[in-house]
Amino acid sequence: MAPKKTKKTEDIPEEEKAIAPRARLHKLTIRNFRAIGKKAVEIELDDIVVLVGPNNTGKSSILRAYEVAMEHGDLTFDDFPGGTPPVNGDGYRPEAPHGSSPL
Numbered sequence: 001m002a003p004k005k006t007k008k009t010e011d012i013p014e015e016e017k018a019i020a021p022r023a024r025l026h027k028l029t030i031r032n033f034r035a036i037g038k039k040a041v042e043i044e045l046d047d048i049v050v051l052v053g054p055n056n057t058g059k060s061s062i063l064r065a066y067e068v069a070m071e072h073g074d075l076t077f078d079d080f081p082g083g084t085p086p087v088n089g090d091g092y093r094p095e096a097p098h099g100s101s102p103l
Contacts, residue, residue, distance in 0.1 A: 025069065032086055034061035034079055 031040040035058040051059040067073050077083045
C-alpha cells in the first residue's frame with residue numbers, strides 16, 4: 001500500500017484550519033439490527049471497504065448501521081429484527097408496535 005500523503009499545516013487555508021476533522025470509525029460491530037441477528041458482525045474499516053455478497057445477506061444493513069453511527073440518524077422500529085426494539089441485550093419488548101415510527 002502506498003504511503004498516505006498528508007498536508008503540512010502551512011499548506012491548509014485558514015478557513016479550513018478552523019474546522020475540526022471529522023470523526024472516523026476504525027471498526028463497526030453490529031448485532032440485532034435489521035437483517036443482522038444476535039451474532040455480532042464486525043467490520044474493520046479501512047480507507048476502502050467493499051461489501052460483496054448475495055442478496056438478503058445484510059449489505060444494506062451494514063451501510064444503514066454506519067449511517068446511523070456517523071450521522072446520528074434516527075432509528076425506526078424497522079431497524080430492529082421483527083420491528084421490535086430490544087429491552088436489554090437479551091430480550092425484546094413484545095408490546096412495541098410494528099411500523100416505521102421513530103423511537
